[in-house]
Amino acid sequence: MNNRYTRISKVLNLLIDFLILNISLYTVFLFDSGVGIGDRIPAIYRGDVLLLNLIWFYCGSINRLYEDIYRRDAVPTIRIALRCLLLYLLIALLLKLALVQFDFSNKFITLSFLLFSVLLLLWKTVFLFIRKPTRWSLINYKKIVIVGAGPLGKDLYNHIDQHRQYGYKISGFFDDNLDLRYNGIPILGRVEECLDFVEENNIAEVYCALPDVAQDKIKYLMRETDKRMIRFKLVPDVKDYFKKNFMVELYGHLPILTPRREPLEDKANELLKRAFDIVFSSLVIIFLLSWLIPLIAIIIKVDSKGPVFFKQLRSGKDNKAFYCLKFRSMTVNHDADHKQASRGDARITRVGAFIRKTSIDELPQFFNVLMGDMSVVGPRPHMLKHTSDYSELIEKFMVRHFLTPGITGWAQVNGLRGETKDPAYMEKRVEADIWYLENWSFLLDLKIVVLTVWQAIRGSKNAF
Numbered sequence: 001m002n003n004r005y006t007r008i009s010k011v012l013n014l015l016i017d018f019l020i021l022n023i024s025l026y027t028v029f030l031f032d033s034g035v036g037i038g039d040r041i042p043a044i045y046r047g048d049v050l051l052l053n054l055i056w057f058y059c060g061s062i063n064r065l066y067e068d069i070y071r072r073d074a075v076p077t078i079r080i081a082l083r084c085l086l087l088y089l090l091i092a093l094l095l096k097l098a099l100v101q102f103d104f105s106n107k108f109i110t111l112s113f114l115l116f117s118v119l120l121l122l123w124k125t126v127f128l129f130i131r132k133p134t135r136w137s138l139i140n141y142k143k144i145v146i147v148g149a150g151p152l153g154k155d156l157y158n159h160i161d162q163h164r165q166y167g168y169k170i171s172g173f174f175d176d177n178l179d180l181r182y183n184g185i186p187i188l189g190r191v192e193e194c195l196d197f198v199e200e201n202n203i204a205e206v207y208c209a210l211p212d213v214a215q216d217k218i219k220y221l222m223r224e225t226d227k228r229m230i231r232f233k234l235v236p237d238v239k240d241y242f243k244k245n246f247m248v249e250l251y252g253h254l255p256i257l258t259p260r261r262e263p264l265e266d267k268a269n270e271l272l273k274r275a276f277d278i279v280f281s282s283l284v285i286i287f288l289l290s291w292l293i294p295l296i297a298i299i300i301k302v303d304s305k306g307p308v309f310f311k312q313l314r315s316g317k318d319n320k321a322f323y324c325l326k327f328r329s330m331t332v333n334h335d336a337d338h339k340q341a342s343r344g345d346a347r348i349t350r351v352g353a354f355i356r357k358t359s360i361d362e363l364p365q366f367f368n369v370l371m372g373d374m375s376v377v378g379p380r381p382h383m384l385k386h387t388s389d390y391s392e393l394i395e396k397f398m399v400r401h402f403l404t405p406g407i408t409g410w411a412q413v414n415g416l417r418g419e420t421k422d423p424a425y426m427e428k429r430v431e432a433d434i435w436y437l438e439n440w441s442f443l444l445d446l447k448i449v450v451l452t453v454w455q456a457i458r459g460s461k462n463a464f
Contacts, residue, residue, distance in 0.1 A: 010066050013127065017065075020123060021056055024116035025049055032108050048104050055091050059084040071167045074128045079443065081124050089113050141169040142204035147194055147221060149175040149185050152237050153209035171203060191217055195224055205231040212237060263440040264403065272442055273375065280376050280449075281369040289363060296327055296360065303351040306332040309364060314381035317404045322373040324381055325364040329356050359456050365407045377445045378406025379433040380417070390430075393423050400433040410436040410444075413451040 029045065060066055063084050072080075092109050096102050144160075146153045153173060160168050172186035174194040181187045188197060191210075198206060206225060210218055218234065225232035247258040263269050297308040310328040313321045329352030330345075348356065355361040368374040374381070379400040382390070391397045411417065411432035416425070436444070 009069055009131075013069060014060075014066050016123060017060070017120060018053060018056070020119045021053065021116055022049070024112050024119060025052060028108055028112040028115060032105070032111070045103060048102055051095070051102070052092060052104075055095070056084075056088055059087045059091070063087070068167070070131060071165050073165055077128060078121065078124060079441075081121060082443065085113070085117050085120065141167055143171050143202065144168050144205045144207055145171050145174060145188065145194060145198060145203055146207045146209055147174045147191055147217075148209035148211070148214075149173040149177070149180050149187060150209065150211060152211070152235060154185070156207060156209050156235055168205075171201065191221070194221070195228060195230065198230055199228060203230075205233060207233050207235055209235040209237075260434075260438050262402065262437060264437075269440070269442075273440075273445065274372075276442070276445065277369050277375050281366040284363070284366045285370065289366065292360075292363070296355070299351050300328055300349075304331055304349045313384055314405070315384060315387040315401060316373055316381060317401060319387070319398065319401045321384060322368070322381075324374070325367055327355055327361040327364060328352070329361045359452075362407055369407065373404075375404040375406045377408055377410075377436075377448045378403050379409050379436070380412065381405035390423070390426055394427050394430055396434060397426075397430050399437070400430055403433070403437055408448060408452040409433065410448060413448050413455060 063080050065080055065084050069077075089109070092113070093106070096104070096106060096109060146156060153175075157170055157173075160166055160170060172188040173180075174189055174191050174197070175187055176190050178187055178190070188194075194206065197203070206221065208218055208221055222232055222234070224230075247261055249256045249258070264273065293308075300306075300308050306328055308328060310326045310330070311323045312326070314324040316322040329349060330347040331349060333347050352361070365374055366376075369376055387397075387401075409432070411429040414432055416429040416432055
């Protein structure tokens with residue numbers, strides 16, 4: 001029954017998406033061409049509409065938009081929809097360049113894409129709310145068994161039981177210690193009885209969580225599951241080394257475990273982030289700093305003696321030092337390279353208090369971004385002395401230097417900015433920076449930029 005409803009929902013999603021696409025195309029066509037409602041669409045355009053429908057079908061297929069519609073969580077669902085939309089727009093524009101016979105204008109493609117995007121994302125949001133009450137009951141769960149009821153097997157049981165979106169339902173354990181039944185553990189039989197039970201009860205997969213010392217039993221299960229066409233998964237006992245997800249690579253037959261995922265190690269992601277930095281910083285420099293720098297320079301010079309810009313060595317990517325630029329917000333002093341600004345700091349000038357509060361003092365760092373020393377979004381760069389001090393106090397402090405430092409970052413938009421007297425406060429900032437390192441995405445960068453602008457307008461209590 002559940003499987004039938006899943007198929008119906010998948011078909012319904014597919015049909016509604018195509019209905020929204022064609023409504024968007026038809027609506028923009030009416031405004032763009034002057035054709036009346038109900039008038040026959042010229043044959044020359046019907047072929048183009050069909051082509052755009054095929055493009056959307058291709059985008060949805062390769063991104064698996066219509067797969068696992070109940071198992072997939074809300075954020076991944078929206079993320080995949082956005083990925084499909086961007087790919088659809090790219091292919092449509094490329095098609096316009098490549099095919100002379102493609103008659104829709106760039107204006108038509110852009111307007112229909114914007115309308116389609118708004119309606120599609122609205123529909124996906126509505127669907128996520130509709131499915132919420134019945135989501136778990138409509139998942140077509142796969143039945144699995146776990147071989148080994150030791151600590152590793154029980155950890156796996158608890159994890160799968162708490163994460164129903166995986167789509168698994170555990171039938172029970174197989175273990176040679178049958179006395180574990182008296183501890184409330186659902187032991188179905190001994191290890192050698194496992195495979196017969198799997199074949200007789202239509203079990204989808206076998207998870208082996210036996211300890212390393214049971215090598216003979218593990219090899220037996222691997223051999224026999226292949227013979228009987230049963231899917232087999234081995235759970236290695238590495239939980240004492242890694243307390244979170246890790247990456248696995250094979251060097252020949254040797255598994256290599258990496259304790260953290262780094263999306264920006266992918267060259268494509270790195271190039272995308274760098275392209276965004278260049279475009280964004282260029283726009284800021286041309287349209288904002290070109291007139292703001294002379295204005296701020298005059299105000300700073302009138303307010304106090306000293307240079308307009310403050311230049312300081314800070315720790316960059318791979319802990320390489322670079323000169324970070326700021327508008328000068330303090331009187332010239334000899335403590336700048338080892339003493340943080342604090343609330344009520346006598347060194348801060350009248351103009352400096354305003355530009356620090358509004359983060360205007362950070363704007364010259366867009367030149368650092370353009371030169372490649374910094375990124376728009378990333379961990380904030382620290383003074384060399386603070387890097388040296390905190391690397392001794394905080395275990396994972398230096399991990400943040402795997403990234404290019406940023407003008408703003410995940411820590412900053414979560415309120416972790418300003419003076420850091422307490423090492424525990426700095427530790428939270430480091431945790432936020434490492435979370436960003438492991439979870440980077442282009443959409444996350446855009447979110448951080450928007451939140452930063454909002455906070456600059458609203459003001460932050462930690463900015464002084």
